[in-house]
Amino acid sequence: MKAVIITQPGPAEVLQIQEYTTPSPGAEEILIRVKAAGLNRADVSQRQGKYPAPKGTVQEIPGMEVAGIVEECGDQVTLWKKGDQVCALIAGGGYAEYVVVKEGQCLPVPVNFSFAQAASLPETVFTVWSNIFERGRLQAGETLLVHGGNSGIGITAIQLGKLFGAKVFVTVGSEEKGKLCTDLGADAFVNYKTEDFEQKLKEEGIDVILDMIGGDYFEKNINILQPEGRLVYINSVAGPQVPLDISKVMTKRLTVSGSTLRSREYSYKKALTAAIREKVWPLMDAGKFKPVIYKTFPLEQAAEAHRALEDGSHTGKIILVND
Numbered sequence: 001m002k003a004v005i006i007t008q009p010g011p012a013e014v015l016q017i018q019e020y021t022t023p024s025p026g027a028e029e030i031l032i033r034v035k036a037a038g039l040n041r042a043d044v045s046q047r048q049g050k051y052p053a054p055k056g057t058v059q060e061i062p063g064m065e066v067a068g069i070v071e072e073c074g075d076q077v078t079l080w081k082k083g084d085q086v087c088a089l090i091a092g093g094g095y096a097e098y099v100v101v102k103e104g105q106c107l108p109v110p111v112n113f114s115f116a117q118a119a120s121l122p123e124t125v126f127t128v129w130s131n132i133f134e135r136g137r138l139q140a141g142e143t144l145l146v147h148g149g150n151s152g153i154g155i156t157a158i159q160l161g162k163l164f165g166a167k168v169f170v171t172v173g174s175e176e177k178g179k180l181c182t183d184l185g186a187d188a189f190v191n192y193k194t195e196d197f198e199q200k201l202k203e204e205g206i207d208v209i210l211d212m213i214g215g216d217y218f219e220k221n222i223n224i225l226q227p228e229g230r231l232v233y234i235n236s237v238a239g240p241q242v243p244l245d246i247s248k249v250m251t252k253r254l255t256v257s258g259s260t261l262r263s264r265e266y267s268y269k270k271a272l273t274a275a276i277r278e279k280v281w282p283l284m285d286a287g288k289f290k291p292v293i294y295k296t297f298p299l300e301q302a303a304e305a306h307r308a309l310e311d312g313s314h315t316g317k318i319i320l321v322n323d
Ligand SMILES: NC(=O)c1ccc[n+]([C@@H]2O[C@H](COP(=O)([O-])OP(=O)(O)OC[C@H]3O[C@@H](n4cnc5c(N)ncnc54)[C@H](OP(=O)(O)O)[C@@H]3O)[C@@H](O)[C@H]2O)c1
Pocket: 039, 040, 041, 042, 123, 127, 147, 148, 149, 150, 151, 152, 153, 154, 171, 172, 173, 174, 177, 192, 212, 213, 233, 234, 235, 236, 237, 259, 260, 261, 262, 312, 316
C-alpha cells in the first residue's frame, strides 16, 4: 500500500509517500480502506520527533483519525462487516491506504456525511466528550469556556456545548475567528490578543473550562470559575508549571483535572466510543452538528497539509483524502 512515512524527525518535507506493507487485522480488528484522514496538532509533534506514538503502534506513519470502508474483519469481530462505512479513532498509522483498528473504536459514518467530514470527527469528538462531559460533568444550563475556540477541538466543543444546553464562551486570536465561533453557536468570544479574558468574563460565573494553554491562563481560570467549577486540561502550550492558590480551590470547592486520550487503554476507548454512539451520534445523523473543513489535500501532499496546519491561519480541520 501507499503510506506517508516520517523518514526522519524534522520539518514537513520529511513526510514522503512510500510503499509499505499492508497490515492484517488481528482477531478483534478491522482493516479499513482509508478514504480520508484528519490532521491533528499531535501529528506535527510526532513528525518533529517530540511525541512518539504509543508502544505497539506503527511509529513512522502519522494519523490519529480516519474514515473509510471496511475491507476485512478479524475472526472475533461482531460489530462490522466488509463494505461498512466507518470512522475511527486510532493511535497512529492513518496517513495510508489501509489501517487496522480495534472494532470498538469505530463508529458509522454519520448520515449524509462525506468521508472527509467523517474523518474530521473522531479525535475532537472523543476528546471533547471525555473531557468536557465526562471529566468536566457539563450540565444543561451551565456556562462553558473553551480556550482556542477556532481550533479543531474548539469547533467541536462549541457545538456540543450548545447542543447539550450550555452557554458557551471562547477565546480566539482574531475577530474573524471569533465570528466563525459565534456563527457555530458560541454566545460570545474574547480576542486574547487585544482583551483580557479574566476581566471580560469575571462576572459570568463559569462552571467548566477546557484549557489547552496553561501557563498564566491557569490563575485567571481559577479566578473566574464559580463555586463547584471544573477546570480541565488537555495541553499546556504556554507551559505546564503554574502557581496554585489552594485556598481558592478549597473555598470555591473547585476540581482541577486533565487527561490525554492517545495512550489510554482499549477498554476505556471502547466504552467512550459506546457512550458517544449513544449520546452524540444521533445528533450527527440528525444533521445538528456542522463539521468544519478548512481544506483537503491528496494523501501525496501530506507535507503541504502539515505546512498549512503549522501556518496557523486555518479555522477548522485539515483533511487528507485518498480517492
Ligand atoms: N489531551 C488530549 O487528549 C488531546 C487530544 C486532542 C487535542 N489536544 C490538544 O488540544 C489542542 C487543540 O488541538 P487542535 O488539533 O484542535 O489544534 P489546532 O487546530 O492547531 O489549534 C490550536 C489553537 O490554539 C489556540 N491558541 C494558541 N495560543 C492561544 C492563547 N494564548 N489563547 C487562546 N487560544 C490560543 C489557537 O488560536 P488562534 O488560531 O486564534 O491563535 C488555535 O485555535 C492542542 O494543543 C492539542 O495538543 C489534546
